Amino acid sequence: MQYIHPKAIKVWRIHGMISAAISFVLFLVLMLLGLFLFRWLLYLAAGFLVIGLVDFLIFVSVIPILRWRFFRYRINETHVVIRDGIWFVKHTVIPMARIQFVEAEQGPLLRAYRLAKLKISTATSTHHIPALSIGQAQKLRDRLAAFIQASDVDV
Template identity: 35%
Template sequence: MVLPSHRLDPRMLRAWYAGSLALIAGTAVAGVVATLVVCWFKLPVLVPIVITGVVLAIELADMAISPRVEYATWRYEVTPTDVDLYHGVFVKKRVVVPLVRVQHVETKQGPILKANGLAAVRISTAGESFEIPGLAENDANDLRDRVAELARLAKEDV
């Protein structure tokens, strides 16, 4: 099996770590609030502390493993007939999207991607959307335009 050759921008690792840190911070804040509420009602504080600790431990373990494995496995390729995507941490997924089925292509950029100079490309068909999550902004725009043009040409050939 030959895998697609293009990889994500290495800055995507930072973006994934930043997203994980934001989730961890939100969990910690929720845990503190839950503990304060429990204290207010004079209930046992051990329950929210233990639950928060377990959730934080899971999130930290996920942050330590998932971004590196996801980055190592993420690959994509655009050919004149289709878009080939391969990714996954525990379950590897390979999707080949025929360009003739592409309805629209867009780039998107949230605050974490923007801070890292990255953007995502979303390819939509009638049934689903597929996303390439971490490309340099210029590369994402070029890829969006290329996929849109190839999709248009594929539909003209049908």
């Protein structure tokens, strides 16, 4: 079983920071509104403060490391295995012959770190490998495509 790219931790941290920042901004806006307009908005502001703090404390510091630590995958000629989840552990087997298409996808953050996300779709479900280096993602995508063609038996 293989780990995904370690830079994924950084990307997830930035994700956490962004959502924490949004919560803090909302907190400030709601607090100002609450002070000058409706007092009940202060409760909402407090809620966002809590969400922001939780984001900052957990989703920036701990969770990314654990997520990386607990995500593993294996790709061979006949199947893909993905192991995901920190507390809710999930093993998924996707036979090569059942894969309908493979996509390498990049958001702006992933692109900045030269990473890509691999999306593996069967007829009924989509499975993700969240962060691979671009080269590796493309290589895997091509390899998967080749395997899929080789094992294109039927459904």
